[in-house]
Amino acid sequence: MERIKNIFRLIHLVVWILFGLLVALQLSSEGDIHWLSTGAGFIATGLYVFYCHFYLLTHTAGPGKRRRYLLGLLAIVLTGPGPFLLLYHKPLDTFGQWRSYYCMHLISTAIFLGLSWLARVTENLVLNTLRKEQLEKQAAEAELTYLKAQINPHFLFNTLNNIHTLVYKQAPAAPAAVLQLASLMRYMIYESNAATVPLTRELDYLQDYVNLQQLRYKSSPVVDLRITGDPAAGYIAPLLFVHLLENAYKHSPARLAAGDLKVRVDLQGNVLTFSVQNPIGNKPATPLDEPGGIGLPNVRKRLALLYPGQHTLTIHPTAATFTATLTVHGVQPPPHATTPHLRHH
Incomplete structure (x- = not known):
């Protein structure tokens, strides 16, 4: 001023x-x-x-x-x-x-x-x-900041309980789980303050989230995550995908088989498409709207603030599955954006 x-x-x-x-x-x-x-x-x-x-x-x-x-x-x-x-x-x-x-x-x-x-x-x-x-x-x-902070607290409590069980049983996976939780919290508290982060870092965070959720399941990885395009070429607002994935877990059946949750990330030029599909089972198809999650209205509101006129979020429910697809335009950094971002360790 x-x-x-x-x-x-x-x-x-x-x-x-x-x-x-x-x-x-x-x-x-x-x-x-x-x-x-x-x-x-x-x-x-x-x-x-x-x-x-x-x-x-x-x-x-x-x-x-x-x-x-x-x-x-x-x-x-x-x-x-x-x-x-x-x-x-x-x-x-x-x-x-x-x-x-x-x-x-x-x-x-x-x-x-x-x-x-x-x-x-x-x-x-x-x-x-x-x-x-x-x-x-x-x-x-x-x-x-408020919307970004609305990670389901039950996830943190459940993760700590799962890690406690691993430590109690002296399971070999316990140290890795502790490091993944530390990495996830570091990203949420410190690195996500930036307006945009490298897409690779956001996907690292998403992978940590998936690995910690996997502690709840005895079967092979329940998430089938596939990435196409070059993630290193994209920048995205932080914590943009986790709420969709969180609700996919929440509204899936209690028992999931390997690959039941299908997550696709596709980067073509400056257009990023993220989709997550989960089975519905006997649950009513009302994902993203129950207490405990961020809620679909808030997801849309955050997208409207971050990417006005540059995104689409489509919901496609069927009798057996529920699919949320987010498309974001303009995910490549501007030519002057050369400031290095924090990396994942």
Whole structure:
């Protein structure tokens, strides 16, 4: 905001310099030997009226200050021609001369008052628009942070219980599970604060999530994850896929066979398609809408904030399966985006 104010100050300075040069050029071209004092008086009147009124508009805005503004305006109008009269080279000996020059410069006073009002209104409009945009951006960021944080807490509790069981049984998988949980939490707490992350890192996080969920099942991996395209070429908003996968687990039958959850990631150019399909079994087909998950409305809301006009989320339920497909456009980084991102260890 301060940068915008400095730009306005620079504009004021440039405009007054140009105005002074034009006045000097005009008066000198007319052959007035006293053009310097005449021009200085005229410019001094303009500066005095313009900035006194500008200051008055700035500090009397709002309810209950109208009387103060009107009194200040009256004082500016009455004293506006004063700088010119003080600097004018000819002595004004009679009251008629004073009145004549005074009335003549009341017109220029009115012009500078109007220009001052226009400048103040323009600056207020620009600054208020920027403040509104900043507030909307802050609100959107706060909402995104809230939505992003809504990972089902039951997953964390269940994972800790599963790791406790592995440690109790001294299972060889226990150390790896602890590292995967640490990696998952590190990503959620620290790395996901970035606006976008490498698609490879998001997929690493998703794989950690899948591996920890697998602790609940005795069969071979229940998730069939297939990736096509080059993930290293894509960047995506963090924690975008996990809610769809979380609900696929939640709304699947308690017992899953190997490969029952089908996850597909396809990157073609700057278009990313993510789909997850889960069996429904005897459960009603109401995924993403029950308590405990983020909910389909919130998923759509976060996508609308992150990728307005650049995404589609389609739901395709059948008697046996439920498929959610998300397509996101513009997942390649801009040419200037060369800042390295945190990597997974």
